[in-house]
Amino acid sequence: MSKNHDLQTRANDVYMQLYPHKDVVIDRGEGSYLYDMNGKQYLDCAGGIAVCALGHNHPAFNKGITDQIAKGFTMAIGSIATEPKVKAAELLVSNCCSEKIFFCNSGAEAVEGSLKLARVWAHKNKAEDAKEFIVFHNSFHGRTYGAVSATEKSLSQPEFGPYLPGFHFADYNDLESVKALITDKICAIMVEPVQGEGGLTAGTPEFFKGLEKLCKDNNILLISDEIQAGMGRMGKLFAHAHFDYEPHIIALAKGLGGGFPVGAFMAKKHVSDSFEVGMHGSTYAGNPLATSVVLNVVGEIVKPEFLARVREASAYFITKLNALHNETGSVITAVKGEGLMIGVDTKYDVKGILTQLKENGLFATQAGKNTLRLTPPLNIRNDEIDEAVEKISLVLKDTDKLKPI
Numbered sequence: 001m002s003k004n005h006d007l008q009t010r011a012n013d014v015y016m017q018l019y020p021h022k023d024v025v026i027d028r029g030e031g032s033y034l035y036d037m038n039g040k041q042y043l044d045c046a047g048g049i050a051v052c053a054l055g056h057n058h059p060a061f062n063k064g065i066t067d068q069i070a071k072g073f074t075m076a077i078g079s080i081a082t083e084p085k086v087k088a089a090e091l092l093v094s095n096c097c098s099e100k101i102f103f104c105n106s107g108a109e110a111v112e113g114s115l116k117l118a119r120v121w122a123h124k125n126k127a128e129d130a131k132e133f134i135v136f137h138n139s140f141h142g143r144t145y146g147a148v149s150a151t152e153k154s155l156s157q158p159e160f161g162p163y164l165p166g167f168h169f170a171d172y173n174d175l176e177s178v179k180a181l182i183t184d185k186i187c188a189i190m191v192e193p194v195q196g197e198g199g200l201t202a203g204t205p206e207f208f209k210g211l212e213k214l215c216k217d218n219n220i221l222l223i224s225d226e227i228q229a230g231m232g233r234m235g236k237l238f239a240h241a242h243f244d245y246e247p248h249i250i251a252l253a254k255g256l257g258g259g260f261p262v263g264a265f266m267a268k269k270h271v272s273d274s275f276e277v278g279m280h281g282s283t284y285a286g287n288p289l290a291t292s293v294v295l296n297v298v299g300e301i302v303k304p305e306f307l308a309r310v311r312e313a314s315a316y317f318i319t320k321l322n323a324l325h326n327e328t329g330s331v332i333t334a335v336k337g338e339g340l341m342i343g344v345d346t347k348y349d350v351k352g353i354l355t356q357l358k359e360n361g362l363f364a365t366q367a368g369k370n371t372l373r374l375t376p377p378l379n380i381r382n383d384e385i386d387e388a389v390e391k392i393s394l395v396l397k398d399t400d401k402l403k404p405i
């Protein structure tokens, strides 16, 4: 029996059945590659779904952990300042239009904090009943109750209801549909710069400029959920900077820790001033081990040559996929996305494509109903991109193994 099979069987026995099983057990990683228990190599274009910004076993990520462990403490209560927490906060704030930050542990928690801050701000600065939000169809903001109430999927999962009231869904990239939902009760609009789970749809510059203006004209906050698109994935540290808009609140996670579970939300000072001591918190907020990793990971990403390379890699990847699109005719129906958050639509069921890619040594994920999602490490090399496109090409040309949709 293979080592993969043994562990997978044991996992099935003890784990809640919430994910479809991949029949592969990862043992170790190096750069853009993962290796299973039998030593088989996989090019990791899933990257933990846009998490592993520096790939696997990167010295900067590892240094973040070993530096802090060498100091002999990995925990301090939130009210105590530590060097990594302060330095990581300074690094992010000094590269952003927001002056304030609060660290937390995940994306959903960053979204919860953002929603709470928007409500407190509105309570004090707008009207006590201005507690509602405009969000978007095909959105994804997380799985805690506030975040999931802002997520389109909540509309099709009545089992978990009742959800939080006061979330109104507009159409992405459609300013008129946003305008139609504006009332005096709206405190914030929350938007993803690129809809990730929704199928790799990027917002247009006009859409973001329009949202900025609508917020200004109606005394509404703009929340940018950059959990998937941020931290260098667009070729700039922050996704809103790539799309050239200025949010009041920014939610971060995923690439922020490059594989260490950490999140954060940032805000303009005049907005975060609405928070009072004791209003929000978390046991692990600003945990020294987590922030030491953030300091080292973001320290790498923010280097101009690193970000320039992300832009180059994105252009190279998209050009190659477009060439494959031309070559394969109607098999690929669209190449979508922005930066290193790339989607490929095909006329075959994406689940089958993912299985075949895995067999061929490539990890990717599904987004939306049928989009193949590629979110590789940000430092992926051109020869690795060639390898990824070659594997995708092989799978898409071997159509006998695929199920048409």
Ligand SMILES: Cc1ncc(COP(=O)(O)O)c(C=O)c1O
Pocket (backbone or CB within 6 Å): 049, 106, 107, 108, 109, 111, 140, 141, 142, 143, 192, 196, 197, 225, 226, 227, 228, 229, 253, 254
């Ligand atoms: C845009 C966006 N927001 C929020 C989340 C939730 O993050 P987490 O899974 O860390 O709670 C995700 C996760 O995929 C995301 O892509």
